Amino acid sequence: MKEIIRIEGGHKLSGKVRISGSKNATVALIPAAILSDEPVTIVGVPEIADVKSLKILLEELGVNVVMKGTDHIVIDPNGMENKPMDSETVTKLRASYYFMGVLLAKYKKVVIKMPGGCYLGPRPIDLHLKGFEALGATVRYEGGCYHIEAEELVGDKIFLDISSVGATINIMTAAVYAKGKTIIENAAKEPEIIDIATLLNKMGAEIRGMGTNVITITGVEKLHGCFHEIIPDRIEAATYLTLAATAGNDVTIENVIPLHLDGLISKLVDIGVELSVDIDKIIVHGRKEKLTAVDIKTAPYPGFATDMQQPLTALLTQCEGQSVVTETIYTERFKHCNELNKMGADIDIRIPSSFINGPSVLSGTSVEATDLRCGACLVIAGLIAQGTTEIHEIYHIERGYENIVGKLRDLGAVIEKVTID
Ligand SMILES: CC(=O)N[C@H]1[C@@H](OP(=O)(O)OP(=O)(O)OC[C@H]2O[C@@H](n3ccc(=O)[nH]c3=O)[C@H](O)[C@@H]2O)O[C@H](CO)[C@@H](O)[C@@H]1O
Numbered sequence: 001m002k003e004i005i006r007i008e009g010g011h012k013l014s015g016k017v018r019i020s021g022s023k024n025a026t027v028a029l030i031p032a033a034i035l036s037d038e039p040v041t042i043v044g045v046p047e048i049a050d051v052k053s054l055k056i057l058l059e060e061l062g063v064n065v066v067m068k069g070t071d072h073i074v075i076d077p078n079g080m081e082n083k084p085m086d087s088e089t090v091t092k093l094r095a096s097y098y099f100m101g102v103l104l105a106k107y108k109k110v111v112i113k114m115p116g117g118c119y120l121g122p123r124p125i126d127l128h129l130k131g132f133e134a135l136g137a138t139v140r141y142e143g144g145c146y147h148i149e150a151e152e153l154v155g156d157k158i159f160l161d162i163s164s165v166g167a168t169i170n171i172m173t174a175a176v177y178a179k180g181k182t183i184i185e186n187a188a189k190e191p192e193i194i195d196i197a198t199l200l201n202k203m204g205a206e207i208r209g210m211g212t213n214v215i216t217i218t219g220v221e222k223l224h225g226c227f228h229e230i231i232p233d234r235i236e237a238a239t240y241l242t243l244a245a246t247a248g249n250d251v252t253i254e255n256v257i258p259l260h261l262d263g264l265i266s267k268l269v270d271i272g273v274e275l276s277v278d279i280d281k282i283i284v285h286g287r288k289e290k291l292t293a294v295d296i297k298t299a300p301y302p303g304f305a306t307d308m309q310q311p312l313t314a315l316l317t318q319c320e321g322q323s324v325v326t327e328t329i330y331t332e333r334f335k336h337c338n339e340l341n342k343m344g345a346d347i348d349i350r351i352p353s354s355f356i357n358g359p360s361v362l363s364g365t366s367v368e369a370t371d372l373r374c375g376a377c378l379v380i381a382g383l384i385a386q387g388t389t390e391i392h393e394i395y396h397i398e399r400g401y402e403n404i405v406g407k408l409r410d411l412g413a414v415i416e417k418v419t420i421d
């Protein structure tokens with residue numbers, strides 16, 4: 001028995017859709033909440049599989065987790081134990097690596113399996129580990145687990161060879177109780193990093209410079225509980241913007257921070273999409289007759305996000321001319337192109353680029369969500385394809401999109417989740 005998403009293409013979407021809290025912020029905020037011994041309340045938590053996995057991991061550590069309503073989580077670490085994190089759940093998501101920084105900070109010791117997450121080509125964590133070592137920890141990999149421990153953690157200057165989101169957050173959290181100052185140079189600047197630093201500062205940490213490429217953490221003795229609201233998910237918003245431009249009449253996308261979407265918005269305008277940008281919502285004024293091919297090069301924030309290039313590729317199949325998408329973050333992140341080609345797209349993959357020749361008429365068929373954003377791309381393609389599209393391996397989609405079937409149905413899509421043998 002497995003679940004698939006079935007879409008009958010050709011129904012134009014209209015109406016309003018509300019964007020959920022950011023997955024990539026949530027999955028770091030939840031582990032960060034156990035740094036103190038007091039309850040932390042986080043609101044705007046998306047109902048996604050990654051959050052369910054994190055809840056299981058917290059409970060395995062003896063943390064009391066209470067969901068209130070649909071999107072409040074109260075995390076009470078009073079009474080938790082620093083047990084080895086070696087359950088299968090660790091491998092179900094990427095963000096389990098955030099327990100490294102958190103448990104190292106709190107207990108000076110962590111034993112944890114290799115994290116999972118989408119396969120986008122190799123995803124090493126050497127920069128995380130080098131950061132922990134710079135703070136005074138030793139790292140060994142033994143018996144299928146990382147063993148990271150320290151007598152004491154002492155602040156240092158850490159230069160990241162690559163401005164990694166995960167390494168920046170992990171080192172920032174590891175350093176909150178370290179003696180003295182930690183300076184992360186060439187830090188990542190993604191909005192999610194600001195959100196995590198904001199939570200930590202509300203808990204009593206002293207972090208400055210988040211959102212720039214130099215972050216300074218001055219170690220403190222103690223953190224306390226607090227209340228925090230998660231920023232909107234800019235990747236989910238990008239998905240719905242693209243989807244509306246591909247398959248919509250007027251669609252209003254609510255609960256967004258337009259600044260976080262500037263890279264995408266400017267490309268949509270170049271393509272010929274008409275948008276009205278308000279303070280916290282964006283209206284996409286339907287699919288246009290003529291859409292023009294554009295070139296995209298992914299880059300760390302504020303550049304064009306790698307997570308957005310896959311959904312956008314569905315729209316690029318509808319543009320006149322050749323679009324070139326060049327990946328500078330995950331050079332192999334093109335599996336969605338093979339699936340789109342099964343539906344009738346004309347895409348050449350020459351790593352690190354994909355060459356999309358459009359416009360193409362897409363036809364519904366059976367395709368596989370090989371990773372989370374590939375799944376989002378296929379949903380968009382399915383909405384405009386002739387006939388029925390069946391998307392398999394939808395657990396990837398459910399890691400990061402809250403109620404995608406319900407949200408699309410409310411916009412008028414003919415879409416359902418079906419259990420098959
Ligand atoms: C849970 C989460 O927030 N996931 C996001 C996060 O992943 P994640 O934090 O894993 O991605 P990174 O920013 O760390 O990766 C950026 C680049 O650095 C490389 N690298 C990273 C760490 C390291 O120790 N060594 C190394 O070489 C990676 O292979 C990649 O080429 O940022 C990615 C890039 O924006 C997004 O696609 C993911 O959605």
Ligand SMILES: C=C(OP(=O)(O)O)C(=O)O
Binds near residue numbers: 095373
């Ligand atoms: C790659 C992604 O997620 P993760 O890092 O959690 O695998 C993503 O959100 O597109």
